[in-house]
Each structure stands twice: as C-alpha cells, then as structure tokens.
Amino acid sequence: MKVCSRCILDEKFPGISFDDQGVCSLCQRAQMVRDRNQLMAEYRARFEELLEKRQGTGPYDILMAYSGGKDSTYTLELFIKRYDLRVLALTFDNGFISPFAIENIQCVTDQLGVDHIFIRPNFPLLKRIFATAARRDLFPPKAMERASSICTSCIGFVKSILLKTAMEKGIPFVGFGWSPGQAPVQSSVMQTNPRLASLTQKSFWPRMEKVAGEDLSRFYLSRQELSRPVADFPVNVHPLAFYPYDEEAIRTRIQRLGWQETPDTDPNSSNCLLNAFANQVHLQRWGFHPYAWEMAGIVRAGGISREQALAKIHEPPSGQLVESVRAKLGL
Numbered sequence: 001m002k003v004c005s006r007c008i009l010d011e012k013f014p015g016i017s018f019d020d021q022g023v024c025s026l027c028q029r030a031q032m033v034r035d036r037n038q039l040m041a042e043y044r045a046r047f048e049e050l051l052e053k054r055q056g057t058g059p060y061d062i063l064m065a066y067s068g069g070k071d072s073t074y075t076l077e078l079f080i081k082r083y084d085l086r087v088l089a090l091t092f093d094n095g096f097i098s099p100f101a102i103e104n105i106q107c108v109t110d111q112l113g114v115d116h117i118f119i120r121p122n123f124p125l126l127k128r129i130f131a132t133a134a135r136r137d138l139f140p141p142k143a144m145e146r147a148s149s150i151c152t153s154c155i156g157f158v159k160s161i162l163l164k165t166a167m168e169k170g171i172p173f174v175g176f177g178w179s180p181g182q183a184p185v186q187s188s189v190m191q192t193n194p195r196l197a198s199l200t201q202k203s204f205w206p207r208m209e210k211v212a213g214e215d216l217s218r219f220y221l222s223r224q225e226l227s228r229p230v231a232d233f234p235v236n237v238h239p240l241a242f243y244p245y246d247e248e249a250i251r252t253r254i255q256r257l258g259w260q261e262t263p264d265t266d267p268n269s270s271n272c273l274l275n276a277f278a279n280q281v282h283l284q285r286w287g288f289h290p291y292a293w294e295m296a297g298i299v300r301a302g303g304i305s306r307e308q309a310l311a312k313i314h315e316p317p318s319g320q321l322v323e324s325v326r327a328k329l330g331l
C-alpha cells in the first residue's frame with residue numbers, strides 16, 4: 001500500500017495522487033498556502049479586534065462546545081486565562097460520554113470557575129440516528145472523507161444547538177476546540193449569518209428528520225430566528241488553528257487542571273465511547289480511517305509526529321468496546 005512520505009494518507013483516500021518523491025496531492029496543496037505563521041497571526045488579530053467590539057455585550061462572552069476531551073479542555077483554558085472571557089461551557093451528551101470524561105468536565109469547569117450545562121437529547125432518538133448511520137452513510141461522499149457518518153451526525157447536532165443557544169441567550173461568540181487538522185485557519189474566526197445558517201440547516205436536518213421520523217426543529221433555528229439581523233448572529237472561533245498546537249504540550253498543560261487520561265476510549269478520542277465503533281464501521285465501508293484526514297493535517301501543522309499519527313489510525317479498536325456500543329445501539 002502506497003502511503004504519503006510526508007503525512008499519513010494512503011492510496012485508498014479518495015482522489016489522492018502522489019508525485020515522484022511520494023508526496024501526496026493534499027500535502028502539495030497545503031504547501032501552496034502562503035506562510036502559515038503569518039496567516040495565524042492575522043486570524044489571531046482578527047479575533048482580538050472582534051473581542052474589543054463585542055466582549056461584555058451579553059450575559060457571557062462566549063458559549064463553548066465543551067466535550068471534556070483534551071483539545072476542548074485546552075481551548076477552554078485559553079479562553080479564560082489568555083483572553084479573560086466569561087465562558088458558558090456546553091456539553092452535548094450523546095449517551096456515550098466516558099465516565100472518566102464526565103469527571104474531567106466537572107473537575108476542569110470547577111477548577112476554572114466556569115458555568116456549565118449538559119444537553120442530552122432523549123436516547124431513543126439518538127439511538128435511531130446512530131444505528132441508521134451505522135448501516136448506511138447519511139451524508140455525501142465528500143463529507144465522509146473527513147469523519148464517519150456517526151460522527152458527522154453527532155457534530156451536526158452540536159453545532160446547531162450551540163448556534164441556537166447562543167442566539168437565544170445573546171452570547172456574541174461561539175467557541176470550538178477543533179484541532180488544526182479538523183478545521184483550517186481560514187475558517188477560525190467567522191461571522192455566522194442567516195444565509196449560511198440556512199444552507200447548513202437544509203443540508204443536515206431533513207436527513208436527520210427522515211431517519212428520526214419526527215420533527216427536530218427544537219434543535220435548529222426557526223424561520224423567525226433566521227430572519228434576525230447578522231449582528232444578532234455569533235462569531236464562531238476555533239483558536240487552536242491560530243495558536244501553536246503540540247499534542248504533548250497540551251496534555252501536560254491540562255493535567256495541571258486535574259484533567260486525566262480516559263483509559264476506556266479509543267486512541268482518537270478522549271471523551272467518546274461511540275467513536276471506536278464509528279471508526280470501525282467507516283474503515284470497513286470506505287477502506288480508509290475516518291481520522292486519517294485530520295491526523296494528516298495535524299502532522300502537517302507539526303502537532304504530532306508522523307509515526308504517532310500512523311499508530312493512532314492503525315491501532316485496532318478494542319473488541320469489547322465495539323461490542324458494548326453495538327449492543328447499546330441494538331445492532
């Protein structure tokens with residue numbers, strides 16, 4: 001099997017090609033982006049400018065998607081210690097949060113003095129969606145290059161609930177802990193708006209409602225909310241794209257907040273027990289690991305070594321973990 005000599009993508013990845021040195025087409029494209037450090041500084045400045053205008057205008061400065069995993073824990077600390085923001089942390093409970101991650105969430109939010117809410121849709125609903133996503137892909141092939149069908153459904157809920165909650169509460173920023181492999185610096189500071197929100201909703205919720213067999217409008221913006229002025233819409237920010245990202249340094253730092261490793265999750269997640277199963281289904285269906293694209297991006301950004309990334313996507317999932325998920329989903 002041909003594997004890129006620079007990142008970790010192999011010949012099974014859709015549309016990939018290799019040059020004479022064995023460097024993949026995605027690495028070649030990434031190289032064409034102008035100086036990454038300069039780009040990072042630009043987006044950092046853009047965020048700071050917006051903060052000056054909008055900080056203090058709502059009951060909280062930022063609503064943060066807090067999974068309790070290592071990246072979002074680090075991001076939460078950054079918002080508080082680096083930017084002195086008043087954060088409301090929100091955790092989407094998909095029914096599969098590791099009990100160790102729940103402990104981490106409580107410990108870290110208390111340590112940092114952060115208000116926190118859980119949102120847990122009823123499990124029968126999520127079970128229908130995840131079980132269907134396990135049987136067939138619910139999204140176009142392009143989306144499947146970056147994450148599994150199960151992960152994509154879950155994240156769609158998270159993003160939508162965050163946007164709706166921020167608008168309801170009048171919170172001017174929404175924060176995410178996307179790694180530099182998950183989301184590029186060019187999208188790291190983005191004003192959401194009615195047109196974009198409407199397009200995103202149309203590409204996601206009808207699929208979910210069809211699978212769920214019910215109206216899910218309580219999770220997304222109503223027509224009235226969509227007709228509010230742009231100024232009422234939050235700015236999305238994911239600062240790990242414009243701050244140096246080093247996985248080892250992040251672990252060391254958040255352990256000082258009392259965060260502990262989760263021994264029950266797979267190597268690509270530090271909060272979700274569903275992930276190992278979602279990965280296995282995707283790998284069997286598509287022939288490439290759903291984290292390959294993200295890990296390749298982190299390797300290019302210098303966040304982990306190529307060898308560490310390869311190990312993460314090659315480690316076979318725990319059979320016991322996968323079986324317990326299968327049973328819980330009734331498969």
Ligand SMILES: [Zn+2]
Pocket residue numbers: 004005006007008009023024025026027028296
């Ligand atoms: Zn590559």
